[in-house]
Amino acid sequence: MKILVSAAEIQASVESLAAKIKEREGNRPLTVIAIMTGSIVFLADLIRKLEMPLRVGVVQTSSYRGTVRGPLSINAAMMPDIAGRDVLLVDDIFDTGRTLQEVIASLADFQPRSLSSAVLLLKRGRQEVDLRPDYVGFEIPDEFVVGYGLDYNDLYRNLPFLAVLEPSDLAGQNS
Numbered sequence: 001m002k003i004l005v006s007a008a009e010i011q012a013s014v015e016s017l018a019a020k021i022k023e024r025e026g027n028r029p030l031t032v033i034a035i036m037t038g039s040i041v042f043l044a045d046l047i048r049k050l051e052m053p054l055r056v057g058v059v060q061t062s063s064y065r066g067t068v069r070g071p072l073s074i075n076a077a078m079m080p081d082i083a084g085r086d087v088l089l090v091d092d093i094f095d096t097g098r099t100l101q102e103v104i105a106s107l108a109d110f111q112p113r114s115l116s117s118a119v120l121l122l123k124r125g126r127q128e129v130d131l132r133p134d135y136v137g138f139e140i141p142d143e144f145v146v147g148y149g150l151d152y153n154d155l156y157r158n159l160p161f162l163a164v165l166e167p168s169d170l171a172g173q174n175s
């Protein structure tokens with residue numbers, strides 16, 4: 001595989017995203033809702049750089065099996081009450097944008113006071129929605145990436161960097 005973004009570059013980007021979030025949100029309490037499972041590493045790093053009173057919750061969606069998209073499902077059972085709260089939705093990557101758009105629509109039903117969104121990655125030229133996340137770490141080319149939480153068939157989430165899979169990585173590994 002080929003390294004696309006190094007661990008040090010990721011840390012610098014998370015630092016600057018946190019600075020922008022602090023600038024905009026000030027010291028108001030914030031509820032961070034992470035979209036499972038790809039955002040776990042980003043979530044862990046980002047929240048440790050924020051200093052306001054902070055709650056954390058998760059929602060689960062899934063749309064990929066391998067590199068193939070299936071129907072999107074959303075499970076909000078593990079989300080704290082967000083009524084009247086300032087909410088920051090966190091996801092790993094903004095690809096077509098449909099996941100974030102659908103999660104935003106579901107969360108709006110719970111009547112948060114405000115709802116903003118942060119993604120580590122945005123894939124250039126892939127968006128199918130008008131929405132754009134409020135905070136974006138990196139814009140990347142249209143390639144399938146893994147690492148730093150992102151998976152291929154649930155593997156590679158533990159890589160500390162972001163990498164592009166090559167055909168030899170896609171074939172033949174299944175443990």
Ligand code: IMP
Nearest residue numbers: 038094095096097098099144145150151
């Ligand atoms: P979207 O709904 O097309 O924006 O897709 C967003 C979701 O698809 C992300 O939360 C990821 O879980 C997954 N995804 C999209 N592109 C990639 C990729 O290159 N690698 C791993 N997961 C991806």
Ligand code: MG
Nearest residue numbers: 035036037038
């Ligand atoms: Mg995801």
